[in-house]
Amino acid sequence: MLHPAFSDKSSRKEVVRLLTEHGITPTQQRILIAQEMLSKHQHLSADQVMQRVNAHSNTVSKATVYNTLGLFTEKGLIKEVIVDSSKVFYDSNTRHHHHFYNVDSGSLHDIECEHLAIARLPDPPAAMKIKNVEVIVRVSSKAS
C-alpha cells in the first residue's frame, strides 16, 4: 500500500505536485528528501534519510534533513513514530494505523487499523480532546 498520491517510485514531477498540494515550496533538497521518503511505505530515522539522500552526491546537510522532515510532518505528508527513546522514526504511511516494534532489530511494522480494535476507551481528562490513539506492540525474537 503506497502513499495515497503515488503508484510507484516517485517521479520528480509527482513529488513536486505533492509538495505543492501540501503548501510546501518544492526546492531541490526537499524534492530529494521527498523522493527518498515517499517512494514507498517505510519507517526511516532522520539519519537514514540523510544517508540515502547523500548516498551518491553530497547535497543536503544534516540540519536541512531534520528541518525538512519536521516540516513534512507539520504539513501532514508524513508522521512521526515515537517508540524508541534514542531516535524518532518517520513514517510515509499517513493513514491511521499502529505498529509492531521489534526491540531487537529496531524495525517497525504497520498494523492496519482494521486489524486492531480498541474497546472501552475511557473519556479524556476534563477540557481535553483526543488527538490520536496509538498502539505499540513491542516484540522480540522468541529465542532471546
Add this chain to the structure above:
Amino acid sequence: MLHPAFSDKSSRKEVVRLLTEHGITPTQQRILIAQEMLSKHQHLSADQVMQRVNAHSNTVSKATVYNTLGLFTEKGLIKEVIVDSSKVFYDSNTRHHHHFYNVDSGSLHDIECEHLAIARLPDPPAAMKIKNVEVIVRVSSKAS
C-alpha cells in the same frame, strides 16, 4: 494507589528492604532516588528526579541518576514510558497500564488496564513474541 510495597511516604527502612528484595545493593544515592521516585504513583523525567533529589543537598550526580533509573527499570522497580521524543519518563506504577499524554503540558495520566480493552490484536511477525502492548492516547486542551 501506591507502589505495591508502600503504604505512605517511604521510610528509609522500607526503601532499603524494597531495593534488597529486587537484588539492588542499597547505597546512599540509590536510597535517595528510590525515596523520591517511589513515594507515590508518578511520572518523572530523569531531570525531574535529579532536581528533587538535589533540592536541598547536592549529593547525587546526573550520571548516577540516569544509571540508577536504568537499573531500577531493569530490575522491575519502575517502568520507562516513551511518549515524547525529547525525554524518557519513569513510572512508579509497575502494574500493566496505559497512558493519556497531554501534549500541551507534557503530563501523563494512567489508564488502568480494566478501563481499556484491545480486541483483535493480530499475531506478531513470525518467530517473534509479544513483550508488551502499550496504548498512548495523546490529548490536548480543547481550546488549542
Add this chain to the structure above:
DNA sequence: TTGGGTGCAAACTATTTGCATTCGA
C-alpha cells in the same frame, strides 16, 4: 590484595538554533 560494584566528569549523539549565503518566484 583484588575484582566487581559504584559514582561522577567527560564524552557522545540526536536534534535545534542563529545567522550569513543562496535560491526561486
Add this chain to the structure above:
DNA sequence: TCGAATGCAAATAGTTTGCACCCAA
C-alpha cells in the same frame, strides 16, 4: 529583486561511557 530556504557551526539537552575509587572476600 527580495523574502524564503539552505547550510554550516555551534549550541543544546538527554544520555552513555571510561575510569578512579571503594569495599567485601
